[in-house]
Amino acid sequence: MRLVIQRVSSASVSVGGECVSSVGRGLLVLVGVEKDDTLQECQWLVNKCAGLRIFDDADGVMNKSVADVGGDVIAVSQFTLTASTRKGNRPSYIRAAGHELAVPMYETFCQELSKVLGKPVGRGVFGADMQVSLVNDGPVTIIIDSRIKE
Secondary structure, three states, X not given: OEEEEEEEEEEEEEEOOEEEEEEOOEEEEEEEOEOOOOHHXXXXXXXXXXXXXXEEOOOOXXXXXXXXXXXXXXXXXXXXXXXXXXXXXOOXXXXXXXXXXXXXXXXXHHHHHHHHHOOOOEEOOOOOOEEEEEEEEEEEEXXXXXXXXO
16 A cells, blocks of 8 residues: 655545535545555554654644644545556556455545544545645655555
8 A cells, every 4th residue: 555645734625526525734645555455554554644743843843643733634545656657658557456455445544544543534535536635734745655664
């Protein structure tokens, strides 16, 4: 699994012109699920995401997590995070998980993150044509791949 985590002042997801989820201060998390991903990798990413210290403390040092600051989270499924661009100019999505794995893994990620944070996690609509709006605060953008744990 791959995550792109953006610290935001605000973020929202719309489908067909209708807002389906929005948050103020917190995180927008793009979630890419690959064919061989496991529940263990999913849980590792949940804990990383919840504990990632990318919010400022009183001294202006990034030393607090989204949980520490009471921030909100929107998680959006995005299969294009699995793209391989090794050959040519057209990305290959051969590593992307099919719906039978990707949907439950995305749902598990959202549910487990919600448990860890003690509050609901906003969501996009899996497989829909979504419009994602955000104000990246910093900007702070972190990429985490469950296969790269060093």
